[in-house]
Amino acid sequence: MSQNNSQSDSIQNPRVTWEGCSVLLDINDGDRLVFARLSAGSTLKIGNKTYSLQPLIGCPFGSLFQVENGNKGHCLARFVPTVEGNNIQEKGDFESQDEIKDNRALVDNNKAQSLTGEEINAMRSQGATGDEIVEALIANSATFEKKTLFSQEKYRLKKQKKYAPKVLLRRPFARSICEAYFKKYPARIGFLRVDALSLLLSMANVTANSDVLVVDMVGGLLTGAVAERLGGTGYVCSTYLGSTPYSIDIVRIFNLSNEICKRIVRSPLTDLSLSQNGTSEQIHQQGDDLNMECLSNNQMSSSVGTEEITPTENEKSDLISEATVSPVNKTGKSTKAGNKASKQAIDLWKENGFSSLIIAAPELDLWSLLKDLLPLLANSAPFAIYHQYLQPLATCMHNLQLGKMAIGLQISEPWLREYQVLPSRTHPCMQMSAFGGYILSGIKICSSS
Amino acid sequence: MLPIDPTKKISFTRHICDGDLVIVYERHDNMKAIKVCQGLVLQNRFGVFKHSDWIGKPFGSKVFSNKNGFVYLLAPTPELWTLVLSHRTQILYIADISFVIMYLEIVPGCMVLESGTGSGSLTTSLARAVAPTGHVYTFDFHEQRAASAREDFEKTGLSSLVTVGVRDIQGEGFPDEFSGLADSVFLDLPQPWLAIPSAGKMLKPDGVLCSFSPCIEQVQRACDSLRSNFTDIKTFEILLRTYEVREVKMDCSQGDEAKPGSILPCKRPQRAIEGGNEQGKLSSQTVMARPCSEAKGHTGYLTFARLICLS
Numbered sequence: 001m002s003q004n005n006s007q008s009d010s011i012q013n014p015r016v017t018w019e020g021c022s023v024l025l026d027i028n029d030g031d032r033l034v035f036a037r038l039s040a041g042s043t044l045k046i047g048n049k050t051y052s053l054q055p056l057i058g059c060p061f062g063s064l065f066q067v068e069n070g071n072k073g074h075c076l077a078r079f080v081p082t083v084e085g086n087n088i089q090e091k092g093d094f095e096s097q098d099e100i101k102d103n104r105a106l107v108d109n110n111k112a113q114s115l116t117g118e119e120i121n122a123m124r125s126q127g128a129t130g131d132e133i134v135e136a137l138i139a140n141s142a143t144f145e146k147k148t149l150f151s152q153e154k155y156r157l158k159k160q161k162k163y164a165p166k167v168l169l170r171r172p173f174a175r176s177i178c179e180a181y182f183k184k185y186p187a188r189i190g191f192l193r194v195d196a197l198s199l200l201l202s203m204a205n206v207t208a209n210s211d212v213l214v215v216d217m218v219g220g221l222l223t224g225a226v227a228e229r230l231g232g233t234g235y236v237c238s239t240y241l242g243s244t245p246y247s248i249d250i251v252r253i254f255n256l257s258n259e260i261c262k263r264i265v266r267s268p269l270t271d272l273s274l275s276q277n278g279t280s281e282q283i284h285q286q287g288d289d290l291n292m293e294c295l296s297n298n299q300m301s302s303s304v305g306t307e308e309i310t311p312t313e314n315e316k317s318d319l320i321s322e323a324t325v326s327p328v329n330k331t332g333k334s335t336k337a338g339n340k341a342s343k344q345a346i347d348l349w350k351e352n353g354f355s356s357l358i359i360a361a362p363e364l365d366l367w368s369l370l371k372d373l374l375p376l377l378a379n380s381a382p383f384a385i386y387h388q389y390l391q392p393l394a395t396c397m398h399n400l401q402l403g404k405m406a407i408g409l410q411i412s413e414p415w416l417r418e419y420q421v422l423p424s425r426t427h428p429c430m431q432m433s434a435f436g437g438y439i440l441s442g443i444k445i446c447s448s449s
Numbered sequence: 450m451l452p453i454d455p456t457k458k459i460s461f462t463r464h465i466c467d468g469d470l471v472i473v474y475e476r477h478d479n480m481k482a483i484k485v486c487q488g489l490v491l492q493n494r495f496g497v498f499k500h501s502d503w504i505g506k507p508f509g510s511k512v513f514s515n516k517n518g519f520v521y522l523l524a525p526t527p528e529l530w531t532l533v534l535s536h537r538t539q540i541l542y543i544a545d546i547s548f549v550i551m552y553l554e555i556v557p558g559c560m561v562l563e564s565g566t567g568s569g570s571l572t573t574s575l576a577r578a579v580a581p582t583g584h585v586y587t588f589d590f591h592e593q594r595a596a597s598a599r600e601d602f603e604k605t606g607l608s609s610l611v612t613v614g615v616r617d618i619q620g621e622g623f624p625d626e627f628s629g630l631a632d633s634v635f636l637d638l639p640q641p642w643l644a645i646p647s648a649g650k651m652l653k654p655d656g657v658l659c660s661f662s663p664c665i666e667q668v669q670r671a672c673d674s675l676r677s678n679f680t681d682i683k684t685f686e687i688l689l690r691t692y693e694v695r696e697v698k699m700d701c702s703q704g705d706e707a708k709p710g711s712i713l714p715c716k717r718p719q720r721a722i723e724g725g726n727e728q729g730k731l732s733s734q735t736v737m738a739r740p741c742s743e744a745k746g747h748t749g750y751l752t753f754a755r756l757i758c759l760s
Contacts, residue, residue: 013558013632015655062655062758080759171655173554195544195687198551202543202574205526208557208581209452231557233581234452352460355452378459379509380524394694394738401694407521408477411692411738414544419684419750421672426665428686438692445509445521 014255016060017169022255023056024170024180028161033180035172035253044076046165051076056169065167069127076167101148115140120163130164137163150425172253174201174225181221181250182433189250190218190362191388193436195414197225200358203384203441208233210355213272213376215239215369217361218386220248223264224256226358227337232259237341237349238266239373241364251337265341272346272376353378360386366396374405377444385440393440406442413438450525450573450605451580459524464505470604471503472529474521482525482533484604495520527573530605537594540570541637541661544689545748550578552753553633553657562627562651563587563635564618564644569598571635576602576610584610586627590617622647629653636660641667642674649678654758663749671752679754686750692738699733 017023017038025034025044036042042053046067055076056065068077115137123133137159138144144152160166170176178194200222206212206229216222216238226236240246245266256264354377361369366385377383383406387393393411400406414436418429450470452458465471465485473481473491483491483500491498495518503512508524523529528543541549549571555561555578566572566589575585589595595615602611616624619640623631631651636644641660648658658679660671668684675682 013556015653060654060758062755064758081757171554173556175551175554194551195548198547199544202528202547202550205528205577207451207577209455209458228556229578231582233557352458352462355458378461378463379507380459380522381509382526382528390692390738391736394692394736397694398696398736407474408523410477411694413690413692415688415690416548417686419668419686421668421682421684421752423669423673426669443509443523445511446507 015062015171017057019057022172022253023061024172024176026168026170028165029168031161033176033183035177035180044167046167049074059169061169061171063169065169067130067165069129079166101146103151105146106143112143113137113141130160133163134159150422172255174221174228174254177224177250177253178221181219188219189221190360190386191435191437192218192221192360192386193414193416193433195416196386196437196439197221199412199414199439200360200384200386201225201229203382203439204356204358205382206230206356206358210234211349211352212236213239213349213354213357213373215359215361215364215373216248217246217363218250220250220252222358222360223248223338224251224254227251227256227260227264228254230260230263232257232263234355235263235265235341235345237272237345237354238264238338239269239272240266241269241369243268245338248338256337261337262339264337264339265345266338267341267346269372271341272349273372349376354381356381357383358386359383362388366392367399370396370400374444379444379446381444383442383444386437387440388435388437390438393438397440397442400442404445405447406444409440409442411438411440450527450530450607451577451610453581453606453609459508461507464507465503465510465522467504470525470606471508472523472525472533474523480529480533482530482604491520493520494518525605527577530573531570534568534570534601535597536568537597538565538567539663540568542570542745542748544687545661545751546571546574548685548687549635549659549661549751550574552751553635553659555579555583555633557581557583559583559632560627560630561585561633561635562623562631562648563637564616564623565589565591565637566595566598566613567637568594569601571637572598572602572611573605573607575635576607580610583632584612586612586614588614588616588618588623590615590620618647619643623651627651632656634658637662639667641671645671645674649756652756654756656756658754658756660752661749662752663747665750668750668752675752675754678757680757681755682752683754684750684752686747688745688748690744691741693741694736694738696734696736699735701733 019039020037022035022037025036027034027046034044036044036053038053038057040054043050044053051074055078059078064079064081065076066079068075120133123136134156138156144155147155174197175194178189178192178197181189182193204212206226208231211234212226214222214226214236223236223238230236238248251264357373357377359369366387385393385396397409397411400409416436417432420427420429467485467487469485471483471485473483485500485503487501489500496514496516498512498514498520503522506512506522508522510522511519512522513519531540531542555575557580559579560583561575561579563572563575563585564587566587572585572587579585592615595613599613602608619638622644628650632653633656634648634652636648638644641662652658662668662671672682
């Protein structure tokens with residue numbers, strides 16, 4: 001690895017947080033996922049208490065934080081886990097000791113716990129740590145000793161989540177952003193699951209120096225994911241019908257550098273596909289109007305910026321019921337992504353064609369859209385179209401075949417299953433997402449004329 | 450294959466040149482990678498194709514043989530390469546590959562370690578993801594296989610992004626010079642648990658590891674060894690279901706001809722005559738999709754884990 005590489009790496013792929021950086025907070029092993037922007041004033045609500053996010057600034061991603069009862073009240077403090085050497089030993093014992101214990105003596109009469117709520121509150125006000133409360137709960141549980149080691153572990157974890165919550169600092173990547181939205185607000189990203197998103201990026205051959213045309217009606221998730229793969233080279237051009245660009249708010253959750261943001265541009269379809277006979281003045285005039293629209297849209301999105309990271313009141317789900325991140329301190333230094341594509345860039349695309357196309361537009365008529373977009377692609381360029389319904393893709397595929405416009409056509413549906421892997425307890429997870437979307441992929445060929 | 454040199458990327462004006470790698474497409478399940486060479490010919494069941502006829506044509510062209518048979522000439526991509534490469538080992542396919550790249554959080558500039566190299570199917574996609582400034586160091590203990598992989602990366606123009614080493618990673622671990630420098634590590638080894646301690650040393654804090662294993666027993670042991678200094682340990686299985694699309698004539702008449710189950714798929718899809726459909730009342734054309742009957746039922750389990758951040 002050259003000096004040069006590690007340098008560019010540290011700029012594009014930072015591993016330590018900074019003031020104004022966007023982070024994903026994973027509370028209690030994925031129970032709650034919250035996007036936040038770190039600043040001196042930003043806060044996070046866990047349970048009924050509010051914690052400053054200040055201690056998270058300047059920490060490496062992957063750091064774990066725990067609630068601490070300091071003399072200045074509650075705060076989040078860095079928690080460095082010890083490498084769990086003895087834990088493994090313990091886990092190895094599961095099998096041998098487990099055999100004899102089972103749940104035959106378990107009676108659900110709500111009398112197992114002798115510690116009352118008042119007593120717990122009293123412990124708290126005397127400054128007991130969350131871990132101490134968990135230990136007290138275990139000591140006062142009549143049934144704990146009778147549980148199998150496995151369910152003892154489960155019990156401990158459940159109490160720990162309530163009395164000693166942990167916050168994990170995560171880097172917002174296409175992966176984590178897609179997963180968090182899929183869990184919290186799947187409708188906002190058109191029910192696009194992370195494995196389907198990863199397929200779109202592969203099938204459309206997204207790589208450095210490519211010019212990728214996208215129709216992103218999934219909130220900017222697609223645009224951001226493509227930009228992440230371009231790493232500040234090439235372009236992702238998000239096109240739209242009509243005069244108002246589609247929202248790409250999710251792009252701001254990615255920690256994209258200015259260099260990368262500059263490569264995210266927007267252009268109305270009419271500008272990209274204008275036939276050469278329109279007078280250039282007209283084009284220009286129209287372009288200016290659209291630029292205004294684009295700007296006002298940007299302004300609008302920045303004013304709702306805090307809400308977008310925080311769930312709004314009426315959209316609270318179980319997952320994020322207590323989540324509140326205080327108003328984000330807008331740091332003005334980040335470049336806005338999604339400027340209007342320059343005339344120069346558009347001319348270049350008209351001359352060379354785009355290197356690939358990705359569509360995730362659940363609300364548009366696919367075939368009429370594709371008819372307009374396909375001619376903008378270079379020959380032999382791959383394309384990938386996402387939809388949550390099969391029929392529009394089937395129709396598109398059929399029409400492309402009839403028109404001999406593309407080859408290698410395939411409709412695929414990814415299927416993803418997670419496994420629980422534990423000593424003697426390995427099996428597929430009980431709950432799974434049954435559907436991640438359909439993708440039509442293919443390669444544009446030269447028109448046979 | 451990759452537009453590392455932006456002037457070489459596909460465009461309306463880029464034409465096939467002598468020495469280019471092209472993917473010759475006969476059908477979706479029959480493709481071949483060929484290096485274009487002025488004096489050579491391609492012979493297949495459709496006849497004889499002269500390479501000299503291809504030069505100067507745009508990628509994506511349909512070209513004809515002496516017997517008027519035809520094939521398409523495509524620009525190579527990692528996806529197409531995966532379908533045409535010579536199998537020296539079992540390879541990873543698109544569903545697993547794309548998921549691995551996404552979950553390993555590989556972006557341009559990343560440094561990635563891989564073992565074994567195998568046939569280089571995943572390596573090609575890793576290279577695409579780290580380009581233009583990152584690098585993939587891939588290791589295989591089989592000297593000949595490593596040499597063939599090197600030749601392949603030369604052919605596909607990825608040599609500047611990929612270094613192939615000959616090394617037994619299970620036995621010796623990754624070379625110390627990469628200690629603490631890897632953004633991601635990918636293992637496709639028969640006994641991944643032997644390589645996991647070394648992979649942990651190579652990764653940056655919070656870096657992601659992936660282990661691909663066909664058998665659940667391998668996953669079990671790998672997870673056991675991961676628990677000591679990794680977190681977020683997750684195991685997945687990913688498969689693709691593909692669909693076939695047909696235009697089907699649905700008989701609406703109640704007459705004798707309507708036999709149960711006699712849906713006749715049109716072999717050659719016919720263009721629906723708009724408006725003037727004479728038998729419109731008796732039958733209609735509908736485009737329908739159904740899952741293909743055959744599919745891969747299993748490829749392997751993908752186990753991901755993140756190095757615990759201790760510093």
